């Protein structure tokens with residue numbers, strides 16, 4: 001095997017490892033909460049649909065100080081629109097009230113997208 005071939009083989013193994021670790025990360029998604037509050041009714045991970053995608057939201061806020069707390073409060077209590085004219089509906093109109101702990105879990109997950 002020449003150097004180029006062995007580099008390709010190594011690269012293949014690294015890609016497999018990366019794919020495997022992505023699968024593990026995906027399982028830590030709080031899917032019960034996401035289902036309960038119908039987040040995916042309006043959002044997707046990567047494509048803007050009725051609402052900004054979670055990747056867009058993460059891109060915008062990941063490095064902003066205090067954004068996490070602001071978003072957790074907004075998820076529970078509502079607030080004015082930051083993306084367009086349509087604000088996110090209140091929890092009562094989605095899946096019911098969200099506890100501070102659940103809001104925290106959800107926003108940590110959104111910001112990890």
Ligand code: HEC
Nearest residue numbers: 037038039041042051081082083084086087088089094106
């Ligand atoms: C009925 C549709 C709908 C549902 C259900 C919904 N969202 Fe949203 N969401 C929106 C819209 C529309 C926006 C854009 C609002 C804006 O301009 O700030 C938004 C914005 C957001 C933002 C960014 C807020 C900001 O201030 O920039 C976050 C974070 C978010 N949603 C998380 C969630 C999570 C987590 C859930 C599930 C608990 C959820 N959304 C369920 C419609 C929805």
